[in-house]
Amino acid sequence: MSAPPLDQPAVDETALQAYFDATIAAEHRIEPRDWMPEGYRRTLIRQIAQHAHSEIIGMQPEGDWLLAAPSLRRKAILLAKVQDEAGHGLYLYSAAETLGADRADLTDKLIEGKQKYSSIFNYPTPNYADVGVIGWLVDGAAICNQVPLCRSSYGPYARAMIRVCKEESFHQRQGYELLMTMMRGTDEQRAMVQDAVDRWWWPSLMMFGPPDDDSPNSAQSMAWGIKRHSNDELRQRYVDMSVPQAEVLGVTLPDPELTLDPETGKHRFGAIDWDEFKRVISGDGPANAERIARRRAARDDNAWVIEAATAYAEKHAGVAA
Amino acid sequence: MSELTSEGGHGAVPTGPEVPVEAKPALSRRDWPLYEVFVRGKRGLNHVHVGSLHAPDDEMAVHAARDLYTRRNEGVSIWVVRAADITASSPDEKDPMFAPSGDKVYRHPTFYEIPENVPHM
Numbered sequence: 001m002s003a004p005p006l007d008q009p010a011v012d013e014t015a016l017q018a019y020f021d022a023t024i025a026a027e028h029r030i031e032p033r034d035w036m037p038e039g040y041r042r043t044l045i046r047q048i049a050q051h052a053h054s055e056i057i058g059m060q061p062e063g064d065w066l067l068a069a070p071s072l073r074r075k076a077i078l079l080a081k082v083q084d085e086a087g088h089g090l091y092l093y094s095a096a097e098t099l100g101a102d103r104a105d106l107t108d109k110l111i112e113g114k115q116k117y118s119s120i121f122n123y124p125t126p127n128y129a130d131v132g133v134i135g136w137l138v139d140g141a142a143i144c145n146q147v148p149l150c151r152s153s154y155g156p157y158a159r160a161m162i163r164v165c166k167e168e169s170f171h172q173r174q175g176y177e178l179l180m181t182m183m184r185g186t187d188e189q190r191a192m193v194q195d196a197v198d199r200w201w202w203p204s205l206m207m208f209g210p211p212d213d214d215s216p217n218s219a220q221s222m223a224w225g226i227k228r229h230s231n232d233e234l235r236q237r238y239v240d241m242s243v244p245q246a247e248v249l250g251v252t253l254p255d256p257e258l259t260l261d262p263e264t265g266k267h268r269f270g271a272i273d274w275d276e277f278k279r280v281i282s283g284d285g286p287a288n289a290e291r292i293a294r295r296r297a298a299r300d301d302n303a304w305v306i307e308a309a310t311a312y313a314e315k316h317a318g319v320a321a
Numbered sequence: 322m323s324e325l326t327s328e329g330g331h332g333a334v335p336t337g338p339e340v341p342v343e344a345k346p347a348l349s350r351r352d353w354p355l356y357e358v359f360v361r362g363k364r365g366l367n368h369v370h371v372g373s374l375h376a377p378d379d380e381m382a383v384h385a386a387r388d389l390y391t392r393r394n395e396g397v398s399i400w401v402v403r404a405a406d407i408t409a410s411s412p413d414e415k416d417p418m419f420a421p422s423g424d425k426v427y428r429h430p431t432f433y434e435i436p437e438n439v440p441h442m
Contacts (some may be wrong), residue, residue, distance in 0.1 A: 080392075087389055094373045097355065103375065104352040160372070167393075306377075310353065313378035 024225050029155035032098040040224055043217065044154055045101045046115070047226065052092035053110045053117035057291050059085045061125045062134055070128065077174050078131060084167045091160040098156045111296045119277060120203050122285030129182055129189075129196040135175015136249075137197070137204040137242065143168045144238045145208065153225030176245070183250050190250075197246070198254045205269075206277045208235040214274075239267045355404040356382040358389075360396035368400050376401075 016035040023030060030036055059082050066082065069075035093103045109115040120138055125131065146168065149161040182189040209215060209231040221227035229237075243260075246253050257270035279285070353375040359368035371390045376382035382401040391399070410418050426432050435442055 083388075083392070087392065090374065090389055091372055097373070102352070163372075306353065309377035309381065313381075316378065 024153055027153075027225070029158065030153055031155045039220070040226075041099050043221060043224070043226060044157065045096055045099050047221075048092050048096040048099075048157055049101065049106045049109070049115050050117060052089045052096060052106070053115060054121065055085050055089035055092060057110075057117045057121045057295065059089075060291055060294060061121055061123070061287075062131055064125055065128060065131050068128070069131075074178070081135070081171055081174065084171065088164045088167070091163055092157075095154075095156040095160045107295075107299060111292060111299065113283065113292070116281060118207060119281040119285060120207050121291060122280050122288045123199065123203055124287050127192050127196050129179065129192040130200070132175045132178035132182065132193070133196040133200045135171050135173075136179060136245070137175075137200050138207070139168050139171040139175060140242065140245075141204045141207040141238055143172060144234050144241070148228035148234075151225075151228060157226075176249070179249055179251075193249075194251050197251045201254050202272065202276075203280075205235055205239070205272055206274075208232070208238065210274065210277070211272075236266055239269055243267055353377045356386070356401045357404050357407065358382075358386045359400040359402075360386075360390055361398040362395060363397055368398065371395075373404060 017037065020030070020034070020036055062078060063082050066075065066078055069078050093106060096106060097103055106115065110117065125134070143165065146161055146165050150158055150165055152158040152161065179193050182193050212218065212230045212232045215231055218227060218230060243253065243258070255270045257268065259268050261268050280288070355373055356376055357373050358371050360371045361368045374382065374385050374389055376385050379401060383399055386399045386401055390396070
């Protein structure tokens, strides 16, 4: 697919850069065929791919409960949710492809460990309440991160995020409702919810990424309008939103230092274990190997389906012609 | 394999020679062609571009589009088209293709001054 050759004057990169900068400054969107600095393109591909991988890998922790859901209602809800995660991954790969990336290539890079996904999905789901807590806390953190991305400067990414955010709201509410139901149950069920909250709270705070003074790419991403708020800003917003939700639910967030600062109206919270974050994101979390192994098996074991459908399409295209 | 290019999506179109872009990555032989998807939200509305997907053929593309883009009653009709089959203008707002319409103000109703006491106009 290439455009016909045209007699063109030499490209003036300075003028293209100026036009790009003016578009960003005016809060207009950059669209796929616009000229863009290589760094902008690379940063976007990295961020969107990482986001897409997170959605796809994110199907696994909850998917483990599909066959063990306690009722048909919960099973149908969980199926819809996991299907949504697949959809979110596909919207995002599709946005990455507008930048010249190739979906199969991105999947290979994920499996080979050359691209990352959110560290949160490397934690296991041993307890059914984990399904609810993932919806409430993990998807809640994702919403906090993602709502500002609906105004990302790159058009296809912003549009994909609008779809994703609409659906995440269902994810969060079904999780919270599941937990409310368990909290109305037996002592044992309440203990399951608290156990899940204890395990997921800190990893959820890590989802916003390293602290601002240790986030080297943030400033450039903010200048480019790819990112709208700093990691620490979003983390603070998330804590302030979650505390009253925990109170209504009747669970304790596992942080003795969590207090409301009456002057600012914001919550102070304890130190995050960034060593754990770095360990998990660099491959040494409880479930990293398992997650990647399953993704690899999905690619390799299903390759025949792709080949068979391609062969069928080619055969029938020949008949039609 | 050129028809399997993944370039584009969300309005996929060829990239003109005037716009320098990154060299294309090696295309995987494992993936299907790219389709652009258009959905009519409800009767009375136009089909609107919603995104893209990979599918082995037209029929499968429609099925995949239903699963991917209309899980919550977002549409009553779907169009799919191979991205490689789309011909497009450059999206650049400075494109001379759109310049001729810029200086024809007489094509707009506000160009004509009509006294205020003329009703229904």
